[in-house]
Amino acid sequence: MGRSPCCEKAHTTKGAWTREEDDRLSSHVRAHGEGRWRALPRLAGLPHRCGKSCRLRWVNYLRPDLKRGAFSRDEDALIVALHAALGNRWAMIAAKLPGRTDNEIKNYWNTHLGRRLKGMGIDPVTHRPVVAAAAAGVWDGDGDAAVSFVRTQMPERKKAPPRCPDLNLELRISPPWQEEEEMPQRAPVKRDVKPAKREETQQLKPLQGGDFLGLRAGMLDFRRIQMK
DNA sequence: AACATGAGCAACCGCCTCCTA
């Protein structure tokens, strides 16, 4: 089936949004609600913006219920658990984190959590220890009740191929002699003021498996996962 | 001070799915 282009590319503006564009988009959506994105640019007085671009801007940045700022440890743990169960289905993961967007979570995963798991010797794709540990028998491959719970409660994507058939969230694989450290709270992210990158990086020193997931502190409580 | 490098994130691209006529 032929696909018509979303927008007339030659006449669309790309790149960063201006304050004025944001204001127009916000007031339009507030007045008329979400939806009809293709018609929105014309109706909202943004004739040079693509409808998809407007939707993305609203969903990822302008929506009033967005929770901006650093992810909490609870959120970290939940993201990891949901990713283990659902894979890269960011929208479904985002649906379980009020105020967070799929794009935000995806970015956070790619820049923080995935790297942190790697640092712990865990493959961020399969959520399994890297080969050496698995071969050494550290990994038992048993399923995890929490993951099973999430998987059974979430609707299956129709064409999604089966992935990670033997998930396990018991990630406490770090050596027991590691010092426990209190993870410092990240400062809230302010628009226009980027956080100090190195400071951020220093905070990303690998945490212990169970601690990272919040299992030790009982933070990963799947009763709190509100199902639709 | 100037340049190089890398991290973070907003935004784009193109495919997929759903809905409707």
Added chain:
DNA sequence: TTAGGAGGCGGTTGCTCATGT
């Protein structure tokens, strides 16, 4: 039943800025 439109989603890109040399 099916073609086409519209919205949604995940992968990727590229810009900005902090930090290191």
